[in-house]
Amino acid sequence: MEPTRRKRTRMSDIVVFANTAITIVGVVVLILKAKVSPAIALVIGALYLGLVSGLGPEKTITSITTGFGDLMAEVGLLIAFGVLLGSLMTALGAIEKLVALLVRTFGPRALPYTFGSTIGTVLQSIFADVLLVITAPLASRLSRQIGPYGAARMCAAMALGIEVGLVFVLPGVGAVALAGVMNLSFGTMFVFGVVTAVFTIVTTLALFTALAKRGLWKPELDETEELPVAEDVEQPVPEGGEDGRGLPPLRLSLAPLLLALLLIAFGAIAEMVGFTSPVVDLLGNPVVALLIGLVGALVVARRTLPAERSAAAFRRGFHESGQILILTGVGGSLAQTVKDIGLGELLKGYFSTSTVLPLLLVWLVAAVLHIAIGSVVLASITAAGVLGPVMPLLGIDPVFVALAAGAGSLFVIHATSNTFWLLQTLLPQTTRGALKSVTFTVSCASVIAMVPIQLMALVF
Structure with missing residues (x-):
């Protein structure tokens, strides 16, 4: 009797695993072949998974709506405030001044x-495409000033800063979404994410530089002669701007963002060392910290920019945050459904207590999803949502699951990615060059990032 029961249990496990796999493949097919919006595809996937796994119609709908609502309650304001703050930073011209300071x-x-690390950390509150369009002309001009292989190095620095920061560093959209899906402390995600991002960017860029000098980069084939010109990019108000007022100095325009980041870091460190008080808990909360930064940026903008320019920055921020919020929320719907069907409990019996193999599995799933879909954020939150529930049962801190999912989602950024083509067209490189500075380099970063992630998982 006992062998029969065990056999039935294994068969039911296989059915759950198969249904989960079918769900993931189905979502990919809907997005790529049927051209269905990723948000709709994820909801359809969650609906299918819940129904075929025995949750029933009512419970399935509850899982989908609860997952969406819980995640929005966790990350909604953080995403909105972060994007709005970044939009105001762009309008204030903080990026150009910051790059000039780095050069000096x-x-x-x-x-x-320094350029790649700054983009990957300090500037992650700015929406990725906007950040890329604003900083690419600067990178192009500076690439001619830093000696041999300057174009190669700046192209790689741009790609690494944009993509690595997106998934590792708060308030980057990918990092916020991952923290929400895994129900993480944002402060913890911020601290471990910054460490992972800086190590990954610097190490990968050093590797790419060495390889470029040894023949990987062919300037005559991989670079364009003319510097690209970004079109349709709103230029900052010049000194003595449109209404007689110029842009504020860097220390003033950047102060709100730096204050917000310092408060988040302070709250995270206080939490890690066990120091707590009502004031610390309030000011160190990432939502409150970003709100303080946003209010500060708004005050600066109102005093130094025309009123219509401040309003335009806010409109852009609301437009950019809307699509991010919806995609993040439906990622939470799928994650909640996976949790409710009990996949975590089933996977527990198939892993040892080692942290290495489970985190590698998370990385692999995210990498495969990204290769298929082409979306870094979608691949990372889907992988974390599917495999995240089992990891605490193995004694693995969820923050490392989130980081591993983020690392895997960076693997093979290719022609299906809008970022790939923006990096190619806005920087002095050919498509062949972009395959090296973007696809190859960020894929190396995807692998290299697992080194600090695995080490921290073993130590902490």
């Missing part, structure tokens, strides 16, 4: 490292 402080030789 660190010199041209170290510029690719």
Whole structure:
């Protein structure tokens, strides 16, 4: 009797695994072949998974709506405030001044490292496509000033800063979504994410530079002669701007963002060392910290920019945050459905207590999803949502699951990615060059990031 029961249990496990796999493949097919919106495809996938796994119609709908609502309650304001703050930072011209400061402080030789690390950390509140369009012309101009292989190094620095920061560093959209799906402390995600991002960007860029000098990069084939010109990019108000008022100095325009990041970091460190008080808990909360930064940026903008320009920045921020919120929310719907069908409990019996193999599995699933779909954020939150429920049962801190999913989602950024083509057209590189500075380099970062993630998982 006992062998029969065990056999039935294994058969039911296989059915659940098969249904989960079919769900993931189905979502990919709907997005790629049927051209269905990713948000709709994820809801359809969650609906199918719940119904075929025995949740029933009512419970399935509850899982979908609960997952969406819970995740929005967790990350909705954080995403909205972060995007709005980034939009105001762009309008204030903070990026151009910050890059000029980096050149003066660190010199041209170290510029690719400081440039990539700054984009990947400090500037992650700015919506990725907007950040890329604003900084690409700067990177193009500076690439001619930093010696041999300058174009190669700046192209790689741009790609690494944009993509690595997106999934690892709050308030980057991918990092926020991952923290929400995994129900993480945002402060914890911020601290571990910054460490992972800086290590990954610097190490990968050093590797790419060495390979470029040894023949990987062919300037005559991989670079364009003319510097690309970004079209339809709103230029910052010049000194003595449209109404007689110029842009504020860097220390003033950047202060709101730096204050928000410092408050988030302070709250995370206080939480890790066990220091708590009502004031610390309030000011260190990422939502409150970003709200303080947003209010500060709004005050600066109102005092230094024309009123219509401040309003335009807010409109852009609301437009950009809308699509992000919907995609993130439906990712939470799928994650909740996976949790409710009990996949985590089933997977528990198939892993040892080792942290290495489970995190590699998370990385692999995210990598495969990204290759198929082409969306970094969608691949990362789907992988985390599917495999996240089992990891606490194995004694693995969810923050490392989130980081591993983010790392895997960076693997093979290719022609299906809008970011790939923006990096190719806005920087002085051919498509052949972009395959090296974007696809190859960010794929190396995807693998390299697993080194600090695995080490931190073993230590913490």
